Amino acid sequence: MGRLSFRSVTFMFIVAFFVWSSLNVEVCNARRGKHWRQHGTTSSVSLYKKKGKSHGSNNHHKSGGKPKPKYTSPPPSIPISPPSKGYDNVPSTNIFDVTNFGAVGDGKTDDTKAFQAAWAAACKVEDSTMIVPSKYIFLVGPISFSGPYCQHNIVFQLDGTIIAPTDAKSWGSGIMQWLEFTKLVGITVKGSGVIDGRGSVWWLDTPYDDPLDDELKLIIPLNKTLLRHPPTPLNSSLSGKMPSIKPTALRFYGSFNVTVTGITIQNSQQCHLKFDNCIGVLVNNITVSSPGDSPNTDGIHLQNSKDALIRSSNIACGDDCVSIQTGCTNVYVRNINCGPGHGISIGSLGKDNTKACVSNITVKDVIMQNTMNGVRIKTWQGGSGSVQGVFFSNIQMNEVQLPIVIDQFYCDKSRCKNQTAAVALSDINYAGIKGTYTVKPVHLACSDSMPCQDVTMMNIQLKPIQERYHMYDPFCWQSFGELYTPTQPPIECLQVGKPTSNKIQADHDQC
16 A cells, blocks of 8 residues: 555656646747747837838827827938848848839830839838849839838839830829839838939920029129020920929938938939938939939939938039928938039028028038039028028039029029018038139128028138139128138128127027
């Protein structure tokens, strides 16, 4: 009886030991293995999607749970390393080649629907790559690659050429953009390919009432003839009369962490590359190319966007190489070759009595070659708001007509109404502006009621080159600040200190 009891106890002990060991192994596996990782990943992706989904939308969804976390902007230090070239490391299930969706790529067949189908598939997969392969020419009409329900971190790999249609029928009564990416998170457009707007058919149709650069009024040819007006509207043999609204070639709207690198955008119908309501923008190593006389063809245009880095790019166009509009802050422009074109501009701002707010803008290490303007701030009479914290440094001017410009009387039509209100300009800094000019080295025309304040200049060395224009001395009006070093030529018109009287903006006019 005792032996039986001992064996029973021993058996029960062994069974209990194995049960305990099995449970312990499961717990360890759960901590180390699939379940643990899955739980962590799910939480991270869920939070990221909530952030992305709230971006670009004003809808508020009611729920019984906790309120969704508010969208938070990226840190000011946006990434500056361009994405790696190629897509060899992308899983095959994440690659969507437009030729596999019916794109022909012969430059004649309309491939718009194939691009739409490829995007619809790529949109559903996180970290996907939509491929526009090299050695093909794709004819694509107006198209929107849209979120906000697309997955994050999609790459648009452009190695081939995309061309725009040149018949008026493809554009309807007028479309504001040709290729558009909207409400996306982590969108990248990269590659060695080309976006060709074939804009000449639009430029020929330019009406006489299209806006002209107001700084033309400062450039007077020696023979006193007027500068050449845009060409007489003609109907292209390819197109017929084009719509009066000219589209932007490539536009990003309402997106977060946008990268454009490596590509070429040429011959845009109007603006080449535009960012509107975007947060976290990187433009790196791109080429913009259009003739210097192509009307209103800005290179890169920023509006209502922040935390942007534009660097190491070549821009030749018929308007501003870089245009920074209202609502922009923390914009850094560096290592740009600009020309032909109208220089790098902040504005125009305050048109039609609107409020404009621009701050923390840096432009440095830029070469201007045969441009109309160098670095410029332009505002309309009657506006409100402010421009502050602007730094222009290490700018090389080569045969630039007007290297340094502030124009608070900007008007791109034949006549504008005189108004008292103005956008307030302060903390505007120029350092290391060197080279040659052909009309006037400095033109600072500030508002009577809102004089420019804290304008500083250091190491300004600009030499005249007589070409075919009348030449003028530096001009200043209601401009206050300080010269930290002697300048060439002497800029004696800049008034030292602060204005004795200055209109105070109402609270609703301030930024």
